[in-house]
Amino acid sequence: MTKLNLLVALVLMTLAPVFSATTATAQQGPLRIEITEGVIEPLPFAVPTFQAETGSAGAIAEEISRVIAADLSGTGLFREIPSSAFIANVTNFASPIQYADWKAVNAQALITGAVSEQGGQINVKFRVYDVFSGTELGQGLQYTGTTDGVRRIAHKVADTVYSRITGETGYFDSRVVFVSESGPKNARRKQLAVMDYDGANVKYLTDSESLLLAPRFSKSGDRVLxxxxxxxxxxxxxxxxxxxxxxxxGTGGGNMAFSPRFSPDGNGLIFSLEQGGNSEIYRMDLNGGGLVQLTNSPAIDTAPSFSPDGSRIVFESDRSGTQQIYVMSANGGEPQRISFGPGRYGTPVWSPRGDxxxxxxxxxxxxxxxxxxxxxxxxxxxxxxxxxxxxxWAPNGRVIMFTRESQGAEGAPGLYSVDISGRNLRRVPTPDAASDPSWGPLQN
Amino acid sequence: MKKTTIALLMIGAVALSACSRDRYNSATDGANNSGVAGSVNDPTSTAYFNQTIGDRVLFMVDQSTLSPQAQGILDQQAQWLNSNTAYSAIIEGHADEQGTREYNVALGARRASSVQSYLIERGVAPGRLKTVSYGKERPLAICSDESCYQQNRRAVTVLTTGAGT
Incomplete structure (x- = not known):
């Protein structure tokens, strides 16, 4: 009976098979969000503010607790029980959990932790509990870091909690490269920027002297094309x-080169090269050698993306008369059209799961x-x-970020994310208008 | 109304080039034509080329074919270029916002190339004509309906002095 109460099934429309692997790798224990078909009911959790074990750690503990709660709530899979509803608190990280206190406020998952700070070094210990079965989920863990990486430590804790409850890898400790935009619509200025997945810690990577477009992270997250x-x-x-x-x-010579994407091994790229008004897809080594033409049609062939194993390339082409999606071997050859619905299809991106x-x-x-x-x-x-x-794609293939531009003379782009179920559409906060996100890997 | 717009744009362009090496473009549309536009009544002036002949041609949605009207303008552009050989040109291709970013870069390239080919057919030396596409990045008119979109689907012949730098 308890088990039934704890099992929160989430709708994924027709995508159930996508997550069959998830079920196989699921953690032991009854507290599970099983991402399959079913009713959408976010799992209630409580994160009492982590204990400060040193005098200087109070603010850090507070921030870490807030970031963890925001990460989990932001997925749409979890719902935070506000501390104002608590009837008790955790006063000592080492003391036994009084499950009744948390059952009473319907917190199905409880996350407790303690933070110490010494000489700029932070240590965070945490535990995750299945309140209704009265057991700990997994074992206590600790992460260490420096005071300038407080949010990252919190993201790592949240990734662990997410992973223990859903059985999937998390995506909170990841970054997004994007184009930050300013100025009026007919004279927009653009610069490259990178931020945490949640919009925090924006850093600018270029100035805004030149127009630039569509950055892409390498799979390892160390470089951008x-x-x-x-x-x-x-x-x-x-x-x-x-x-x-x-x-x-030096790809283009006198011609236009655009739409670059890394190969999965990071040593090469695929991109579009224009000659005489015709754009074809090429691949090349990052050191400048090994240029190979992959498409050959008097059409716009662009926006390529490798399959995660590097064996195939998906791209868009208007060779049929309108923009449609095609898949070809990574060595070129005859592409197969895969989009057939009404309208035009572009910017295909292969998911990191490959599915x-x-x-x-x-x-x-x-x-x-x-x-x-x-x-x-x-x-x-x-x-x-x-x-x-x-x-x-988010590194776990669960969430998609994209550009949404508003209409009219005052229109401007912003970044949004949506679950691949189509639920949980959210604006990602950025300091200015923003476009062309590329989501990097989970950091180490 | 259109004249006013052009005049304002040119002032803006002069101001821009005066204060910085703006590497965004040219794409203030003909604005990079150097400050010396001359008089619209002087048939050898860039002002005459830009305004009397017309420095741009417009396209249908998602098309790069030249309409009879566009061909008429390009015939005159070719004639002007053939008699004013001190000038070269960069042809800028543009798209409206109804399309994905990289596709629109390719579409703008197609439009610019279509103008380039036509001018070459009309006798302009290929070495004097370069192309660049700005996709949907530099709209001229900024509303989100067809009245603006049709002005944005354009290829602009931007005159430069010197032998096709």
């Missing part, structure tokens, strides 16, 4: 995120972000607006 008009022509650049050092790849392709769809004057299987079946639209485009 993007297109810049520094020379007057769109050309491809690679930038080291740590140092913000950049260099031109889905996210895309932008334009139909009847509206834009949508959607997903389909890699053979084009089971297409589902997740969003609809005046202008949605450019999906990017």
């Amino acid at each position: 993007y297109t810049s008009y520094e020379t007057g022509q769109p050309q491809i650049y690679v930038l080291e995120v740590g140092s913000a050092q950049r260099r031109a790849l 889905l392709i996210a895309f932008t769809k334009q139909n009847a004057g509206r834009f949508h972000i959607g997903v389909m299987r890699t053979d084009g079946s089971e297409e589902r639209l997740l969003t609809a607006s005046f202008l949605d485009e450019g999906p990017t």
Whole structure:
């Protein structure tokens, strides 16, 4: 009976098979969010403010507790029980849990922790409890870090909690590279920026002197490829995120080069090269050698994306007369069209799990972000607006971030995220207008 | 109304080029044509080219084919370029906002190339004509309906002095 109460099943529409792997790798214990078909009911949890074990750790403990709660609530899978509802508190991290106190406020999961700070070093210990079965979920863990990495430590704790309850890898300790925009619509200024997945810690990687477009993270998250008009022509650049050092790849010569994406091994890229008005997809080594033409049609072939194993490439082409999605071997060859619904399809991005392709769809004057299987079946639209485009996957393949631009002369882009179930649409806060997000990996 | 817009844009462009090396473009539309536009009545002036002949042609949604009207403008552009050989040109292709970003870069390239090919057919030396696409990044009109979109789906022939720098 208790078990039944604890089992919170979540709707994933027709996507149940996507998460079959999840079930197989699930943790032991009854407290589980099973992401399958069923009713949407966020799991209630409590995070009493972590104990400060040193005098200086009070504010840090407070911040860490808030970030953990925000991470979990932000998924739409969990619901925080506010501390104002608590009938008791945790006064000592080492003391036994009084489960009755937490049952009484219907907290199904309880997360307790303690924080110490010494000479700029932080140590965070935490435990996760299944309140209704009166057991600890997994074992206590601790993370250490420095005072400038408080939010990261909190994200790591939240990733652990998320993983213990859902059986899936988390995505909170990850970063997003994007284009920060300012100025009026007809003279927009753009610069590259990187931020935590939740919009915190924005750092600018370039100035706004040149128009630039569509950055993409490498799989390891240390480098970014993007297109810049520094020379007057769109050309491809690679930038080291740590140092913000950049260099031109020299791909285009006198021609336009754009739409670059890393190969999964990080040593090469695929991109579009324009000649005489015709754009084809090429691959190249990052050191500048090994240029190979992959498509050959008098059509716009662009927006390529590797499958995670590097064996295939999905891209968009208007060779049929309108923008549609095609899959080809990583070595080129005859592509297979996979999009057949009404409207136009572009910006395909292979999910990190390898099972889905996210895309932008334009139909009847509206834009949508959607997903389909890699053979084009089971297409589902997740969003609809005046202008949605450019999906990017969370490292666990659960969430998609994209650009949504508002309409009219005052229109401006912002970043949004949505669960692949189509639920939990959220604006990602950015200091200025923002576009073209690319979600990096879970950090180590 | 249109004249006013152009005049304002040109003032803005001069101001921009005066205060910084703005590497965004040219794409204030002909604005990079250097400050010396001359008089619209002087047939050898860039002002004459930009305004009397017309420095731009417009396109249908998602198309790069040249309408008869566009061909008429390009015929005159070619004639002007053939008699004013001190000038080269960068043809800027643009798209409206109804499309994804990278597709629109490719679409703008197609439009610019379509103008370039036409001018070459009309006798302009290929070495004097370069192309660049701004996709949907530099709209001229900023509303979100067809009255603006049709002005944004354009290819602009931007004159430069010197041999196709």
